Amino acid sequence: MDIVGLYNYWIVIFLMMAGFYVVIARGNLIKKLVGLNVFQASVFVLYISMGKVTGGTAPIIAEGITNYSNPLPHVLILTAIVVGVATTALGLALVVRIRQAYGTIEEDEIHKLDDDS
């Protein structure tokens, strides 16, 4: 089994787990969003590296080019990136509103405020 040759998957797995860990372990709402972004970025890398063809060029038609990378995963992930941007913007907007309503963006403090009221 070629462990080093599949390094792109190791990067994906590392990013995925790192992001996932931050989402779960951090109580700060902004840090959670950062973790979520890293988590999503791992999927972008997964898709993009999937489309790579060994020795392939950019998928633009030109003379003498027969071997080119698969453009479809790139297009798909462009959509996913846009979705990610929208999610981040919405998440940040919610955090701003939460901060306005509660005066804090720490999860445990918010829970405490909710329990008191």
Place this chain on the structure above:
Amino acid sequence: MNDYLVLRVVTKLLMPFILLFALYVQFHGDFGPGGGFQAGVIFASGFILYALIFGVENAESILPDGILRSGMAGGVLLYAGVGIVSLLMGGNFLDYSVLQHDPVHGQHLGISVIEFGVGTTVACVMITVFYTFARWKG
């Protein structure tokens, strides 16, 4: 604001090129790499740079909220509108081939108009997101 002379001058120099590059990416999108998403973001980044250096108020006097909001909606409508036109002209939804007599020309026209719609919406959304956060006084 007057202290940052270098930033102000460089921004003024760069702005036209950023916007021009955005338009290049936009309209070159049906031949080479590019398209509405990228062009919209580049266009918006030009404006965001301007707003960062000269203040959101100045940027707003060029692109007020009303225009941005109409742009957001208009882009989506343009996209869907092309689909409806192709429906009315006897093709399936978003079938560009029927837009003109020659299917190849039809495809060109269809994708260009659609990408323009995408570009408009993306640029307006990005600028609005920036305005919203930049104006926040919490």
Place this chain on the structure above:
Amino acid sequence: MITEHFPALQIVIPLIAAPLCILLRWRNVPFGIALVATWSAFIISCLLLGQVMDQGIISYELGGWAAPWGIEYRIDAANAMVLLIVSGIGSVVVPYTRNSMLLEYIHERHYMFYSAYLLCLTGLMGVAITGDAFNLFVFLEISSLSSYVLISLGFDRRALTAAYQYLVLGTIGATFIVIGIGLLYHATGSLNMLDISQRLEINGYDRTVVAAFAFITVGTLLKLALFPLHLWLPDAYTYAPSSVSAFLAATATKVAVYVLLRFFFTIFGAEFSFETLPSGPPLMALAIIAMFTGSFVAIFQENIKRMLAYSSVAQIGYMILGVSLVTVNGVAATVLHLFNHALIKGGLFLAMGCIYFRISSHHIDNFAGLGRRMPLTMAAFVVGGLSLIGVPLTAGFISKWQFVLAALDRDLWWVAALLMMSSLLAVVYVWRVVEQAYFRSPPAGSEAVTEAPTSLLIPTWVLVGANIYFGIETELPLTVSRMAARALLGTQ
């Protein structure tokens, strides 16, 4: 002529209506646009269901690109049923939004609400109609993003944290799904659902496919809030505005259940999902735990809206139980319960909204004496509650009965017994509300409460009435759900 374009129009009409609401934002114009768009979507979905029942599967190629390459909208009985549920609930809730408190609260931005509502509807219907795996993800995110916005519009500040929590968990779920779809594309080189399943059969199921299966299963279970992945649901439904709770409770999780059915049965195939991989027993165990914990926690809730939300967790347990039986009867019962539960929960949450409109509280103590002061609303709540329990002559009874029959079919008599027992728990929590509303007199010195306005009562009673209608006239939902189950399991 125009009928062949119905699949596209189904999605495009609300999609066009959403930006129109932003452009034409004067007075009641956005409301009018939303009303026209949702009702025309509803009519189209009815006609589509008719077409599917007459002619079988409808396939529509977007942009004229042939199926495995282009995006295909593929409608069989299962899709048509889910489309009918989503557009039906969507169109009944719109008139309700007009007079609910939400609009007074966001007054000058009501057009944004309708825009988000229509986008959410577009997304949910898009998930149901598409035959392309990646397109499914895109529509799922359209619906999710707009539903986060809708939830955050709630009056309580906890709506914001609920929306944030839903955003984080929902994004993780959707990302899991997109990883799974990516791995499937890796293994088969196709994104068309039908094409993927055919290629899987030829190429065989390797480890990539198993990983894809795992990611997609966990992702969809998170989206449909099966115990123990249900944590986002109670808060989201409790603090969202009344009309939004009704709309989302009746549609969002249903569509996620449909996604699970589609992936398990159409793409991976029942043989791989349930025989090669042992998904049946764990799903059944989780479903039964969900049925009991959901109902049990619901009994102890002081907040009635939260009680209904936990009851939704239990009801999702029933649906997954039907899936885990892997028989035509079991899946048919699940599809039927998708339909019936949408009517039940939609009606109950709308009734809840009527009550909140008058007493501005969801707390059970404030329900004392409401039976006499808001007779029509409370009657609607009671009928909805009876249907939730599964009393004969209501829609809820039919689907419970089908679940029991399906369990007995597989000789799982203990599952049938557990189903009955968990229904008894539903009796307890519905009774608490009934007791409070009918057998307690209102506290002395409380303000006079009158019946909710007619514009709120009519949509409520439309859904509640549908519970009774489909409890007596059972042929249509039974036939369609049976057709849907056969289409999913691939047995004719």
